[in-house]
Amino acid sequence: MKIYEDNELKLMSSIVTIGAFDGLHRGHLALIERTVTCAKQRGVPSVVYTFDPPPRSFLQQKQILMSVSEKVELVKKYGVDHIVIANFDQMYAAKTPLDFIHEIKLLHPQQINVGPNFTFGKGKQGDVNVLADHFNVYVQPFVVCEDGEIISSTRIRGLMEKNELEQVKNLLGRPSLEKIKI
Numbered sequence: 001m002k003i004y005e006d007n008e009l010k011l012m013s014s015i016v017t018i019g020a021f022d023g024l025h026r027g028h029l030a031l032i033e034r035t036v037t038c039a040k041q042r043g044v045p046s047v048v049y050t051f052d053p054p055p056r057s058f059l060q061q062k063q064i065l066m067s068v069s070e071k072v073e074l075v076k077k078y079g080v081d082h083i084v085i086a087n088f089d090q091m092y093a094a095k096t097p098l099d100f101i102h103e104i105k106l107l108h109p110q111q112i113n114v115g116p117n118f119t120f121g122k123g124k125q126g127d128v129n130v131l132a133d134h135f136n137v138y139v140q141p142f143v144v145c146e147d148g149e150i151i152s153s154t155r156i157r158g159l160m161e162k163n164e165l166e167q168v169k170n171l172l173g174r175p176s177l178e179k180i181k182i
C-alpha cells in the first residue's frame, strides 16, 4: 500500500472511500472491504482518503481512538492500494465542498463509497447528494449492532469513557482498537 501525506495523488481511474475512520469500526470496515472488492473486480486501484487529525478531534477536541500509524497498519491488511492522509488544519477545514470535489476529481473515481451521514467542506456544507452531483456514489447502508443502534466512533468514545470494553469489542468486530482482526 502506498501512503500519501498530501492530497495531490492523481490516478487515471480508482474506487474511493472517504472518511475520518477513527477507530476503524465495523461500519468503516464494511466500506473499505466494499471498496477493495469493487476495485479488484474492475481492475483499478482502491483508495482510502482520510484525515489527520480526525476532523472531530481537531474541531471539537474529541478523543482520538487510534493513531494514524495504527490506522494505516489496519487499512493495509485489508488490501487497499493507496491511502491519502490529508492534513486537517484550519486552512483545510475552510475549503468549500467544490474545492474538495476538485481534489477528488484528480483520482478519477469510477465509484465513491461513503455512509449515509458523510459530510465534507467548510461548515459540513457538502453531503452525499452534493457528492452524487459530481460522481457515481454508492451509499453504504448503516451497519448496526444487535440492538439496532448505528455503530459510530462517537458511540465507541462514549463506551470507552464508561469502560464498557466488551461492547467496544463488539462494535469494532475485533478485540481492541489496535488489534487487526479477531
Ligand SMILES: Cc1cc2nc3c(=O)[nH]c(=O)nc-3n(C[C@H](O)[C@H](O)[C@H](O)COP(=O)(O)O)c2cc1C
Pocket (backbone or CB within 6 Å): 018, 019, 020, 021, 055, 056, 059, 092, 093, 094, 095, 096, 100, 117, 118, 119, 120, 121, 122, 123, 124
Ligand atoms: C475540505 C473539508 C472541509 C471540512 N470543513 C469542516 C468544517 O468546517 N466543520 C466541520 O465540522 N467539519 C468539516 N469537515 C469534516 C467533515 O464534515 C467530515 O467530518 C469529514 O469529511 C469526515 O467525514 P466523516 O465524518 O463522515 O468521516 C471538513 C471536511 C473536508 C473534507
Ligand SMILES: Nc1ncnc2c1ncn2[C@@H]1O[C@H](COP(=O)(O)OP(=O)(O)OP(=O)(O)O)[C@@H](O)[C@H]1O
Pocket (backbone or CB within 6 Å): 018, 019, 020, 021, 022, 026, 027, 028, 030, 031, 056, 113, 114, 115, 116, 117, 118, 140, 141, 142, 143, 144, 150, 151, 152, 153, 154, 155
Ligand atoms: N455504521 C456505519 N455504517 C456505514 N457507514 C458508516 C458507519 N459509520 C460511519 N460510516 C461512514 O464511514 C465513513 C467515515 O465516517 P466517520 O469517520 O465520520 O465515522 P463515524 O463513526 O460516523 O464517526 P463520528 O461518530 O466521529 O462522526 C463515512 O463515509 C461515514 O458515512
